[in-house]
Amino acid sequence: MTTLRRGARGNEVSELQRLLLEWGYNPGPIDGVFGAKTEQAVLQFQRDHGLTRDGIVGPFTWRALQSQLPGHQMYTIQAGDTLYKIALRFQISLSSLLAANSGVDPNQLRIGQQIRIPVPGPGPEPVLTRVVSGWLPYWVQSLAFQSVQNHPEIFHSISPFWYVMTSDGDVLSFPGAESSTVLSYARAHGIRVIPLITNSFDSELISIVLNDPVLRQRHVQNIVSKTVQMDYPGIDINYENLFVRDRELFVVFLRELKAALYAMSKLLIVSVHAKTDAAGAWSGAEAHDYVGIGQAADAVRVMGYDFHWQGSDPGPVAPADWVDAVLAYAVSTIPRNKIELGVPVSGYDWPLGQTATSVTYSFAVAKANQYNVPIALDALLGPHYTYMDIAGINHEVWFVDALYFGTLLDLVNKYDIRGICIWHLGAEDPKIYDAIIGKF
Known part of the structure; x- marks a missing residue:
């Protein structure tokens, strides 16, 4: 494994964070970024295991981290083994086996390979193992901030x-913007x-800037200047309908923006339209090149909602x-x-033949209670109901509850x-x- 220290990023940092978490130390979110919290967890691990306390994960620290963990036993892969069969053999969930072996490719098991089997019992204080934003x-903003x-x-x-x-x-x-209360x-x-x-969902607006190298570079510099001036950790680019x-x-x-942000130790997050193939269902989705964006960005937020939207049928x-x-x-x-x-938490109310409202x-x-209509609960599609308003217009409502x-x-966990x-x-x-605490 590569020697890692504060500032490192990538899959090996994620593996380091998972190992620290399994040992009972808190490295923060499993985000592949070796920051202050991960460094503190490394220092504590090194102290507790008699290692040099330098916060650097070199060969000796890696070896100690990858030794048998408390609450785990080792198992050697044999001919015909799959992680599913092993989970059945040891009467544990497949998800817990995958979590205990985050660096193992389940499709590339090798005879003689060692994996960890989690042993039921008391463990470290639970922390969220996935990023929640x-x-x-x-x-x-005021209402949204109350949730935070x-x-x-x-x-x-x-x-x-x-x-x-x-x-x-x-x-x-x-x-x-730049609310001192929020900050x-x-x-x-x-x-x-x-x-x-x-x-602002404006195709022409972003096109003008993208197609003029001078304007494009000016835009890059303005974004970086704002990010540095306000001391933000990074920026979320939400340019839609290209x-x-x-x-x-x-x-x-x-790529130009990432290079400029990276020089200032800032992150680039990009939000993209959801799609199930390269072309997508409409032009805005097709214009988001997942491969290229994924290479440039530190994180990509796939907007997994609006399969039905305000202007569509209910x-x-x-x-x-679809999300799967x-x-x-x-x-x-x-x-x-x-x-x-x-992940959506809002929904839509469609008056018959009209545009929906969020x-x-x-x-x-409250609307279902007002009109005394039952809500159909559905863990795969979301809760929904119909009602007739006082003007005699039929409505169809689809929204999101904790069950859905x-x-x-579960799909986030499925795809890890x-x-x-x-x-x-x-x-x-x-x-x-x-639900977040229970699933993550």
Whole structure:
């Protein structure tokens, strides 16, 4: 294994963090970034095991970390073994076996290979093993921020909608941007504030900048300057509805931005449209090149929602079989430890033949109670119901509850990706946080 120290990034750092967690030390989220919390966990491990306390993971520290863990026994792979068969043999869950052997490729087992078998019993204090982030739209920032204040232990980072690009490459602020209340609270609780920049879903706006090298470089510098000036850990690029002809130029822009951010020790996160293949179901999805974006970005947020949207026919916001297919494609093109699934918590109310309005969980439940109609619960499609309003217009409502949200978390675990980003805070069923703790 490579010698690792603070500042290192990548899959081996993720493996280091998983090992530390299994030993009972808290390296922070399993995010592949060797930061202060991971370094502190390494120092504690080295102290407890009589190793040189330098915070550097060299051969001796690796050897100690990879020795038999407390609560585990070793097993040697034999002919015909699969992880599924081994899990059955030892009467443990496949997920716990995979978690105990995060560096093992289940499709490439070798006879004589050693793996760890978790032994049931008391373990270290549980911590979240996946990144949990959340988007805070500026138009409901106060409400969204309350969710963070109610559950500060849950969030690794938050991304408030604070900035919008312009056709001359500038970065303008939305109302409520750079809130000292949000910044001071987040920093006091160890939550990263990684603001979002949008192109307002404007294809032409981003196209003008991408196709002019001078404007493109000006935009890069403005983003980096803002990130450094405000001492953000990084930035979330949310440029949607691009022209397909700008697909390659968008990746060029991201590479240029990544290089400039990396020089300042800042992270690049990119939000992309969900799709199940390279072409996607519409032009905006096709214009997001998962391979190129995945190579340029430190993390990629796949917006796994709006299978049905405001302008579509009524239906589930993120049916589980579709999200499953979205993640299957995503992990085939982007490293798993870079992928965050954008998970919905809001829904839509469609008046018959009209455009839908967005609804929160509490609004959807209250509306069903108001009209005294039953809510059909569905763990794969989400809760839904119909009602007739006082004007005699029929409505169909689809939304998200903790049960359905938990199904989407199961898919995150299935594909072993980095974590989730919630769209959007303030709209959620309060019980989703119990689901997050239970699943992660």
